[in-house]
Amino acid sequence: MTVTTSRPGAGAPTAKPAPASPRDYHFPEFERRALANGIQLLVAPVPKLPLVTVLAIVEAGASVEPRGQQGVAALTARLLLEGAAGLDGAALADRFESIGASVEARADWDVATVSLTALRERLPDALSLVRDLLRWPEFPEREVQRLKEQRLAELLQQLAEPRGLADEQFAHAAYDRAARYAWPEEGDAASVHALTRTDVTAFYAARYQPAGTTLIFAGDVTMESAVALAETLFGDWAGVRPAPAPIGIDQAQPGKLVRVVAKADAPQSELRIGHVGVRRTTTDYFDIVVMNAVLGGLFSSRINLNLREVHGYTYGAFSAFEWRRGAGPFVVQTAVKSDVTGAAVQEILNEIERMRTAPISDDELTLATSYLDGVFPIRYETTAAIAGALANLVIHALPENYYDVYRAKVRAVTTAGILRAAERHLQPDQLRVVVVGDPEIVAPLVGAVTGVAPEIITGNGNEVAT
Amino acid sequence: MHIPIETFQLPNGLSVVLSQDHTAPIVAVNLWYHVGSANERPGRTGFAHLFEHMLFQGSADVGLNEHFESIQRAGGTLNGSTWLDRTNYYETVPSNQLELALWLEANRMGYLLPAMTQQKLDTQRDVVQNERRWSMDNQPYGTWWERLPALAFPPEHPFHHSLIGSMSDLDAASLEDIATFFSTYYTPDNAVLSIAGDFDLDEARDMVARHFGAIPRGAGKPPLPDMSLPVVFGKPLREVVPDDVMLPRLFIAFRSPVFGTDEYFAASVMGAILGLKKGSRFHRTLVREQQVAAEATAFTYDLAKGSDLLVVDVTARPGVTTDALEKAVHTELDRIVSEGVTEEEVARAIALVETDLVITLQSAGDRADRLSMFTTYFGDPGLVNTQAEKYRAVTADRVNVFVRERLVSTNRASLVFVPREPEEAVGQSELAMAEAP
Numbered sequence: 001m002t003v004t005t006s007r008p009g010a011g012a013p014t015a016k017p018a019p020a021s022p023r024d025y026h027f028p029e030f031e032r033r034a035l036a037n038g039i040q041l042l043v044a045p046v047p048k049l050p051l052v053t054v055l056a057i058v059e060a061g062a063s064v065e066p067r068g069q070q071g072v073a074a075l076t077a078r079l080l081l082e083g084a085a086g087l088d089g090a091a092l093a094d095r096f097e098s099i100g101a102s103v104e105a106r107a108d109w110d111v112a113t114v115s116l117t118a119l120r121e122r123l124p125d126a127l128s129l130v131r132d133l134l135r136w137p138e139f140p141e142r143e144v145q146r147l148k149e150q151r152l153a154e155l156l157q158q159l160a161e162p163r164g165l166a167d168e169q170f171a172h173a174a175y176d177r178a179a180r181y182a183w184p185e186e187g188d189a190a191s192v193h194a195l196t197r198t199d200v201t202a203f204y205a206a207r208y209q210p211a212g213t214t215l216i217f218a219g220d221v222t223m224e225s226a227v228a229l230a231e232t233l234f235g236d237w238a239g240v241r242p243a244p245a246p247i248g249i250d251q252a253q254p255g256k257l258v259r260v261v262a263k264a265d266a267p268q269s270e271l272r273i274g275h276v277g278v279r280r281t282t283t284d285y286f287d288i289v290v291m292n293a294v295l296g297g298l299f300s301s302r303i304n305l306n307l308r309e310v311h312g313y314t315y316g317a318f319s320a321f322e323w324r325r326g327a328g329p330f331v332v333q334t335a336v337k338s339d340v341t342g343a344a345v346q347e348i349l350n351e352i353e354r355m356r357t358a359p360i361s362d363d364e365l366t367l368a369t370s371y372l373d374g375v376f377p378i379r380y381e382t383t384a385a386i387a388g389a390l391a392n393l394v395i396h397a398l399p400e401n402y403y404d405v406y407r408a409k410v411r412a413v414t415t416a417g418i419l420r421a422a423e424r425h426l427q428p429d430q431l432r433v434v435v436v437g438d439p440e441i442v443a444p445l446v447g448a449v450t451g452v453a454p455e456i457i458t459g460n461g462n463e464v465a466t
Numbered sequence: 467m468h469i470p471i472e473t474f475q476l477p478n479g480l481s482v483v484l485s486q487d488h489t490a491p492i493v494a495v496n497l498w499y500h501v502g503s504a505n506e507r508p509g510r511t512g513f514a515h516l517f518e519h520m521l522f523q524g525s526a527d528v529g530l531n532e533h534f535e536s537i538q539r540a541g542g543t544l545n546g547s548t549w550l551d552r553t554n555y556y557e558t559v560p561s562n563q564l565e566l567a568l569w570l571e572a573n574r575m576g577y578l579l580p581a582m583t584q585q586k587l588d589t590q591r592d593v594v595q596n597e598r599r600w601s602m603d604n605q606p607y608g609t610w611w612e613r614l615p616a617l618a619f620p621p622e623h624p625f626h627h628s629l630i631g632s633m634s635d636l637d638a639a640s641l642e643d644i645a646t647f648f649s650t651y652y653t654p655d656n657a658v659l660s661i662a663g664d665f666d667l668d669e670a671r672d673m674v675a676r677h678f679g680a681i682p683r684g685a686g687k688p689p690l691p692d693m694s695l696p697v698v699f700g701k702p703l704r705e706v707v708p709d710d711v712m713l714p715r716l717f718i719a720f721r722s723p724v725f726g727t728d729e730y731f732a733a734s735v736m737g738a739i740l741g742l743k744k745g746s747r748f749h750r751t752l753v754r755e756q757q758v759a760a761e762a763t764a765f766t767y768d769l770a771k772g773s774d775l776l777v778v779d780v781t782a783r784p785g786v787t788t789d790a791l792e793k794a795v796h797t798e799l800d801r802i803v804s805e806g807v808t809e810e811e812v813a814r815a816i817a818l819v820e821t822d823l824v825i826t827l828q829s830a831g832d833r834a835d836r837l838s839m840f841t842t843y844f845g846d847p848g849l850v851n852t853q854a855e856k857y858r859a860v861t862a863d864r865v866n867v868f869v870r871e872r873l874v875s876t877n878r879a880s881l882v883f884v885p886r887e888p889e890e891a892v893g894q895s896e897l898a899m900a901e902a903p
Contacts, residue, residue, distance in 0.1 A: 011680040012572060012573075012576055012577075012676075012677060012679075012680040012681065013569060013676065013677060014526070015527070016527075016536065016569060017565035017566055017569050019540065019560075019563050019566065020562040020563075020564075020565070021562060022491065022560060022562045023491035023561060024491070025490060025491050048489050048828070049824055049827065049828055051821075051824050051828070081744070090744075090745070090750055090754060093743065093744035093745040093749075093750075094745045094814070096745075097743055097814045098745075098813060098814045099817060100818050100820055100821040101821070102818070117821065117825065118821065119820070119821055146754070149783065150760060152784065153713065153760040153783060154760075156712045156713065157606065157712050157713060157781075159712055160606045160710050160711050161606050162604055266604055267603045267604050268596070268600060268603070268604040270604075298538055299538065300531060300534050300535045300538055305531065308593055309530075309531060309589065309593075310589075311589075311592075312588070312590075312591075312593050313592070313596070314593070314596050315594075315596045315601075335599070335600045336596070337592075337595075337599065367535060367538065370539050370540070370541055371538045371539060373541060374540055374541010374542065374559075374560050374563075375542065375543060377490050377491060377560065378541075378542070378558050378560075380490075381490065381492070381828055381829040381830065383828070384825075
């Protein structure tokens with residue numbers, strides 16, 4: 001095979017162009033207000049397009065669920081849309097959708113969020129519907145049962161879905177069984193089966209309170225109009241201060257562990273390798289973010305270039321620290337062809353070790369920091385992204401100037417800081433290796449590279465006799 | 467809402483679209499090549515997509531991995547994607563890095579082949595085969611997006627065969643194929659370059675001419691065969707796929723008017739009436755009232771050649787048999803055919819679509835992609851500014867014309883995924899085995 005090496009169009013520039021001088025960028029300005037009943041308002045006027053996003057952030061995430069009621073936070077949030085203020089779920093959907101408004105309600109680990117995006121002129125109508133469902137939800141018994149069934153259907157589907165199964169089994173393997181984070185955010189089959197309408201109404205009464213609720217406006221709206229609208233719709237919402245949350249969400253299960261979730265004849269292995277990470281409030285946050293970018297956060301990271309571009313083992317391999325109020329997981333994830341599962345695990349273990357034993361190069365440091373610095377304005381192009389960034393401030397109680405100093409903090413990270421963060425926050429003796437794959441092929445391979453005999457389990461978590 | 471647009475063409479045939487927005491110091495560069503899996507020759511399914519991967523492996527002046535690394539180091543995001551009849555490549559970068567993105571795109575458009583090696587091809591072949599395993603072979607229902615076009619387009623039609631390709635065809639791809647495909651399709655006269663965001667018009671024109679102007683025009687590409695098809699299949703089509711899944715899932719494809727025609731907008735509104743959000747017909751009847759479906763959605767492929775497809779996608783609730791699911795879906799469709807849709811349903815769909823159009827146009831990357839799309843398919847980027855108006859012009863009468871012609875039983879191609887085990891074996895018993903916290 002010969003390919004032409006001539007340059008048919010002589011004259012085009014061959015050298016990489018230098019950047020022009022950068023233009024300044026500031027995260028959109030926002031202001032904070034409080035209503036008399038304790039509701040906090042954050043308003044970022046961004047009049048680029050005639051669009052507004054509103055988030056209602058409520059202290060009603062999975063972390064504050066009563067013991068034994070895993071999934072009640074998600075079920076409660078979803079049920080807000082299924083009947084309120086005399087309208088059933090179908091009528092509520094019609095009201096929102098006939099004015100082109102899109103609304104969602106969900107609970108994550110930390111909070112419950114109702115999110116609304118609407119054209120500017122539709123905002124008052126759409127937000128008054130949000131008021132109805134936040135303040136006067138009805139939780140019809142039929143809908144409670146239907147949404148429970150829907151969650152159970154998802155869990156059933158997951159038994160055949162390697163990615164979801166791997167995530168769930170990794171959480172099981174990393175956290176102590178008494179920790180909330182060991183169990184799925186939306187509950188598992190047993191806990192969801194057991195939930196009742198009474199559990200939902202009690203959770204709502206305890207957690208959906210004006211004190212502890214924040215309304216975030218981003219988009220084509222003024223401070224005055226947002227405050228007036230919030231005052232009209234939510235100013236007379238009376239409530240009590242929510243009780244403190246139960247403790248025990250993020251304890252680790254100590255020691256090494258290798259687990260294979262059996263999926264006979266799987267053409268690929270879904271891999272999760274990691275351990276319990278660190279809370280969002282850690283003072284090492286920026287060091288960890290840059291360290292992870294080099295390790296497996298970027299396309300040009302060590303893990304992805306190694307597994308994908310050098311070895312062709314995978315379509316992609318990434319690592320992440322998941323940021324929650326409690327210590328979320330640190331996890332490397334990829335899917336590799338079954339017969340290279342052992343080799344891929346070995347490469348990942350090597351890359352984690354290499355991060356801890358030698359400083360990264362200056363070139364790697366600047367790749368990660370200049371990426372995180374430069375991409376900052378690109379992250380906030382939409383009203384939803386700006387509102388989400390403000391929600392992050394609220395959820396983690398970050399300083400008001402967080403987004404003003406973010407880029408400088410990224411640029412200040414050093415190779416020494418990264419090495420220290422890697423030594424502290426990557427723990428080879430605590431790594432869990434979870435593989436969803438064909439046990440006959442992968443168990444011996446993974447056992448050989450980790451030196452630990454793998455436990456083999458089914459998707460339900462039951463042990464398979466070996 | 468109106469997006470400013472300027473266009474020009476280089477002497478080598480490259481179409482260029484410029485759209486300024488100085489809200490933030492960022493700029494998007496987007497290139498559409500008018501080639502996709504439809505242009506593949508027999509025995510080379512998946513080649514257009516494999517080729518897309520090779521475009522990230524460097525070019526005459528760009529080293530291995532340098533494309534991704536340069537953009538990321540500049541603080542930008544990037545990717546590419548392959549579709550049935552086009553392939554796109556795109557970057558969003560800080561506005562002072564516009565020239566870097568243009569240089570990288572021009573270098574691979576003009577001077578890719580010197581950088582191609584057997585080893586790079588072998589590695590990307592492995593990566594793509596793993597992409598196939600990840601997205602299709604090891605995913606429940608994953609093969610639907612290969613099987614549905616195969617069912618809905620006749621065997622000789624360019625949209626019939628697999629976009630990701632068969633493992634054996636991928637194995638057969640050679641460096642010669644790379645060279646031929648490149649010189650045939652990756653030419654400036656077969657591409658559209660769009661730039662959206664914060665830039666100076668004169669500077670951008672100058673940069674484009676400097677970086678792309680010297681790349682020679684192509685020798686012309688082989689025309690696609692006549693892709694037009696009868697408006698309906700003519701009889702119900704049905705394929706049953708036993709798969710490693712827990713619940714039955716039904717896809718029904720309808721032949722539908724091609725993207726961009728007046729009839730297309732009626733079809734698109736019908737898709738939203740059937741399956742967009744909770745107020746849609748299927749959610750209301752199948753998910754909420756009858757509770758036979760766990761999920762139900764509908765969408766159009768938006769194909770601009772031959773025939774489009776409108777697709778409904780319905781997953782059974784646990785305990786609901788495949789037969790019961792199919793019967794419920796067909797009953798709803800038959801009811802719509804006999805009774806039609808209402809003005810209220812049309813108004814709801816249009817209101818949602820209009821908001822979506824505004825949401826999409828917020829990001830520079832999406833704006834640039836739309837501009838490239840309308841230019842590639844219709845030679846007119848200005849169509850981006852007419853979409854909302856075209857949706858608003860759709861009436862219930864127009865939707866009902868579409869319904870009576872296209873939703874009929876002789877225009878339904880059903881792809882039915884069924885659990886490999888007998889259906890009675892799954893359901894409550896499996897769930898009851900899960901352990902308690």
